Amino acid sequence: MKIVVCVKQVPDTAEADVKLGSDGRGIEMEGLPLQINESDNYALEESLLIKEDRDGEVTVITLGPESADEVLRMSMAKGADEAVRLADPALEGGDAWAVALALAKAIGGMEYDLVLTGCMASDDGMTQVGVTLAEMLGVPHATYVTEMEIGDGSVTVGRELEGGLVERVEMSLPAVVTIQTGINEPRYASIMGIAKAAKREIHTKSAADLCLDAGEAGEAGSRTKLLKLDYPPAGEGAEILDGTPSEASAKLANVLKEKGFA
Amino acid sequence: MPRVAARGPQAFNTRTGGHMPTLAEKYELLACIQCGRCTAGCPVSLRTPLNVRKLVYEGQIGPGPAGAHERPQAWSCTTCSTCTERCPKGVKPMELLIGLRGKSIERGKALPAVRDALESTFKHGNPWGRSRDKRAEWADELDVPIAGEGEAIPLLYYVGCTPAYDPRVQDVARALVRLLEAAGVTYSTFGTAESCCGNEVKRMGEEGLFELLVEGNRELFAGHDVGSIVTGSPHCMNTFLKEYGEPVGEVVHYSQLLARLLDEGRLEFKGSVEKKVTYHDPCFLGKHNSIFDEPRSVLERIPGVEFEELDRSRERALCCEGGGGRMWVEAEEERGERLADTRVKDAVDLGADVLVTACPFCLLTLEDAVKTSGCEGKIEILDIAELAALAL
Amino acid sequence: MNDVLVLAEHLNGELKDVTFEMLTHARVLADAGGAKVAAVLFGSGVGDLAEKLTAEADEVLVRDHDGFANYNSAVYQPVLADVIRGREPSVVMIGHTAFGVDLAPSLSVALDAPLATDLIDLAVEGTDLVATRQTHGGKVNERVGFGDAAVRLVTVRPAAFAPQAGSRGGSVIALDTDVPQEPAFRRFVEYVEAAAGDVDITKSDVVIAIGRGIKEEENLAMINEFAELLGGVVACSRPVVDAGWLPKDRQVGSSGKTVKPKLYVAIGVSGQFQHVAGMKSAETIVAINKDPKAPIFQAAHFGIVGDLMKVVPALTEKITELRA
Numbered sequence A: 001m002k003i004v005v006c007v008k009q010v011p012d013t014a015e016a017d018v019k020l021g022s023d024g025r026g027i028e029m030e031g032l033p034l035q036i037n038e039s040d041n042y043a044l045e046e047s048l049l050i051k052e053d054r055d056g057e058v059t060v061i062t063l064g065p066e067s068a069d070e071v072l073r074m075s076m077a078k079g080a081d082e083a084v085r086l087a088d089p090a091l092e093g094g095d096a097w098a099v100a101l102a103l104a105k106a107i108g109g110m111e112y113d114l115v116l117t118g119c120m121a122s123d124d125g126m127t128q129v130g131v132t133l134a135e136m137l138g139v140p141h142a143t144y145v146t147e148m149e150i151g152d153g154s155v156t157v158g159r160e161l162e163g164g165l166v167e168r169v170e171m172s173l174p175a176v177v178t179i180q181t182g183i184n185e186p187r188y189a190s191i192m193g194i195a196k197a198a199k200r201e202i203h204t205k206s207a208a209d210l211c212l213d214a215g216e217a218g219e220a221g222s223r224t225k226l227l228k229l230d231y232p233p234a235g236e237g238a239e240i241l242d243g244t245p246s247e248a249s250a251k252l253a254n255v256l257k258e259k260g261f262a
Numbered sequence B: 001m002p003r004v005a006a007r008g009p010q011a012f013n014t015r016t017g018g019h020m021p022t023l024a025e026k027y028e029l030l031a032c033i034q035c036g037r038c039t040a041g042c043p044v045s046l047r048t049p050l051n052v053r054k055l056v057y058e059g060q061i062g063p064g065p066a067g068a069h070e071r072p073q074a075w076s077c078t079t080c081s082t083c084t085e086r087c088p089k090g091v092k093p094m095e096l097l098i099g100l101r102g103k104s105i106e107r108g109k110a111l112p113a114v115r116d117a118l119e120s121t122f123k124h125g126n127p128w129g130r131s132r133d134k135r136a137e138w139a140d141e142l143d144v145p146i147a148g149e150g151e152a153i154p155l156l157y158y159v160g161c162t163p164a165y166d167p168r169v170q171d172v173a174r175a176l177v178r179l180l181e182a183a184g185v186t187y188s189t190f191g192t193a194e195s196c197c198g199n200e201v202k203r204m205g206e207e208g209l210f211e212l213l214v215e216g217n218r219e220l221f222a223g224h225d226v227g228s229i230v231t232g233s234p235h236c237m238n239t240f241l242k243e244y245g246e247p248v249g250e251v252v253h254y255s256q257l258l259a260r261l262l263d264e265g266r267l268e269f270k271g272s273v274e275k276k277v278t279y280h281d282p283c284f285l286g287k288h289n290s291i292f293d294e295p296r297s298v299l300e301r302i303p304g305v306e307f308e309e310l311d312r313s314r315e316r317a318l319c320c321e322g323g324g325g326r327m328w329v330e331a332e333e334e335r336g337e338r339l340a341d342t343r344v345k346d347a348v349d350l351g352a353d354v355l356v357t358a359c360p361f362c363l364l365t366l367e368d369a370v371k372t373s374g375c376e377g378k379i380e381i382l383d384i385a386e387l388a389a390l391a392l
Numbered sequence C: 001m002n003d004v005l006v007l008a009e010h011l012n013g014e015l016k017d018v019t020f021e022m023l024t025h026a027r028v029l030a031d032a033g034g035a036k037v038a039a040v041l042f043g044s045g046v047g048d049l050a051e052k053l054t055a056e057a058d059e060v061l062v063r064d065h066d067g068f069a070n071y072n073s074a075v076y077q078p079v080l081a082d083v084i085r086g087r088e089p090s091v092v093m094i095g096h097t098a099f100g101v102d103l104a105p106s107l108s109v110a111l112d113a114p115l116a117t118d119l120i121d122l123a124v125e126g127t128d129l130v131a132t133r134q135t136h137g138g139k140v141n142e143r144v145g146f147g148d149a150a151v152r153l154v155t156v157r158p159a160a161f162a163p164q165a166g167s168r169g170g171s172v173i174a175l176d177t178d179v180p181q182e183p184a185f186r187r188f189v190e191y192v193e194a195a196a197g198d199v200d201i202t203k204s205d206v207v208i209a210i211g212r213g214i215k216e217e218e219n220l221a222m223i224n225e226f227a228e229l230l231g232g233v234v235a236c237s238r239p240v241v242d243a244g245w246l247p248k249d250r251q252v253g254s255s256g257k258t259v260k261p262k263l264y265v266a267i268g269v270s271g272q273f274q275h276v277a278g279m280k281s282a283e284t285i286v287a288i289n290k291d292p293k294a295p296i297f298q299a300a301h302f303g304i305v306g307d308l309m310k311v312v313p314a315l316t317e318k319i320t321e322l323r324a
């Protein structure tokens, strides 16, 4: 079973004070730790579980700058066999369409039974690349998958819908499945393992290698156009009860008392 | 700003191939005569299925377990090192346990909480999942010196991850700063550039990450020409002293520095603390480094303090079970009373108002034990720096 | 401007809220551009749903067919693509739901049309339409254009627009577009309801919800104590379930439960829209978070910016004092 996993390196902004770059088209990356996108990590784990269960070969692929090699090495340390980076400044800055097209060109040239992606990137929140890729490859897809069972030339998945309702779908292989968090328990990649993986080759591909011309790659190849980034308007928001933890708590305790909770 | 995560893994070499030593060869287990002193002295063997002697035996008679994932009890060890110290044949059972954890880590079979702590250390330089830019927040309302790029640091206050981030232990760091100020000590910190010393990482068995941290810290220290170091935790001190290979400078625990400042007359107590006080020896201060007298000498010099020893003290002190990665791991099939509960009850029985300790992990586990042992309101847990600061 | 087309989403005989939200905004757009609003409804036996939509749209395009008994993007997509090709709307709105996310990107490839997802706003600016969406966990707003495309596809975040009842009195138009057989390459199997657990968080007046900010399972003890004090149940965000700290039936949000308690306290929850979707209707919402920029403060009525490890014990103490 040949599995391709699409992974993305993203900045961890959960607790960070996100600052916009001066051109209003990106955020300041300085000081933000980089990591594998959360749901991609679950997708990777799922591929490794399949590989362990029924023999297989896992290729991880990413589109991104050199720093993204870190995510590929981490994936290899965990057990991925091959790593590919679509490494070309011309490919960067694209929308979901452009990213999916580059991935489709790369994956289309490989042998594969299953393509796994995370269901959503935590930075841009597009929730779009996996399905776009499937359609470009001309294979079936299923999104938000929290259960997966490989059959004979087929895969049965559980898609998590609103309210926790699960829709079970059967697809023929090859197929693209976008993985939702919580489907498994991702493993740890030891630093020794990552160091060993650093000796292994990461195959790189340029826009030319993918037979993409200038108008098809990156920003030029995008169907949507990024106009500008802003901070969200302050809005009404909550009444902030300030002071030390003890002072603020005293205020809140009083509010709760007034409302009959305390 | 130096960042552990940014260094990349090429920074160190992997061990190269050749014959893979067996557990027996690697940890010289054949010297073991199965006398059982290790297990007899093991504080957690009372409470969990961990049987150190048996694990050594398994390694003697065969290839032994493939890792801690096959013998989960290996995660129950607090690395207090009693077993290693008591072994009459010089075997190092504790190293074997850490080695078994390491084998699990290599196979990606770390427990989830351990995995998260390790990934956080790699990413943010601390095991608590907190971002690096918040590392100096504990000092926000204080005037704590932070060394500028390349600035020499004759005396470094190495705060450590738990005092930097844990809200309870932050109080200890702040108390210590007040004491240093009162004594007119010139010192500096690394602010947000400080990274984990690697103590817990090493004990969780993640040797590669530990080496990465050592390298990063060495570089950081060298870049500031660090003279001596006072650490905010006995665990950091122990690691700098014993596990960094070449010494990184003179390293002391803050209780030693406080004792010295009192000796030299630089630190004086103007107030008093009218309390009956007893003291819990942290394993990494006492058992591991034989620092028994300095903390006691500080306590005894605090005006008003009536000091009394616990029955099991100094070398015989009970472990609190917070070390060796155990802040992240629940022991296997626990039974009986937690050692920290026993410790708190002993202190209550002694009639102490305050149980003092000198380690962030001990402080947290003992404070938790006050609740779990039903001793709320009966006793207070304080760090030695906090008690001393009360007498300023 | 041409039509604004809205794909109606429904399950178990009920139209989803997001459908009415989209239609409300579609009317604003259509009025601004002098265009019509058309709702598209696919399903099996959906006559009464079509009737409900007549007030909301100028036209209700219905394809009632067995093949739509269950959702399958492989069936929906070619039919919807045909309808769009036939009518050339300026914009097609689809909910940013498990259904829409599965469908819209493949539609975009089939039509070679630009797609902007998870919109919180869409506005006519000059001759163009400009979408607003959020990135980096709600900390950044991104404005996106569609170039010179004739047909624009968007998915719209649930609850981004407040629904208002329409009074269009539109006509129902039955379509006869071909509906393909369910293809062998993707077959619907069944729906599986989530298993019920020991606690029903939707029944409690007080819900104390924790997020990833809780950092360690151990800290649950402190939260349980706090919840007990207020007579509430403990609920959580998705990562807490992923980590295995609480069972799935405690999860609040779009893929979890929707709760409407009198009091909701969100502790260490950042407030991503998928979470907010499940608790925004609570009567009083309190947020405790270290990060003053966390989006949860936009959803909350009262907030404390601070470390939960300090605030929760302090709050427990203050409430206990007040009671004494």
Ligand SMILES: Cc1cc2nc3c(=O)[nH]c(=O)nc-3n(C[C@H](O)[C@H](O)[C@H](O)COP(=O)(O)OP(=O)(O)OC[C@H]3O[C@@H](n4cnc5c(N)ncnc54)[C@H](O)[C@@H]3O)c2cc1C
Pocket: A014, A015, A119, A120, A144, C137, C210, C211, C212, C213, C214, C236, C237, C238, C239, C240, C251, C252, C253, C254, C255, C256, C257, C267, C268, C269, C270, C271, C272, C274, C275, C278, C288, C289, C290, C291, C294, C306, C307, C308, C309
């Ligand atoms: C299809 C889909 C469906 C989803 N469904 C749901 C759903 O139903 N429910 C749901 O919740 N999520 C859902 N999600 C996930 C959602 O996108 C977010 O990832 C999730 O809600 C984030 O959870 P969180 O707020 O707990 O974690 P984070 O976003 O990581 O936020 C943690 C917060 O804790 C704060 N914090 C950290 N430490 C402290 C401290 N010491 N004191 C105070 N505050 C602290 C931080 O500032 C931060 O704001 C879904 C995602 C997808 C793609």
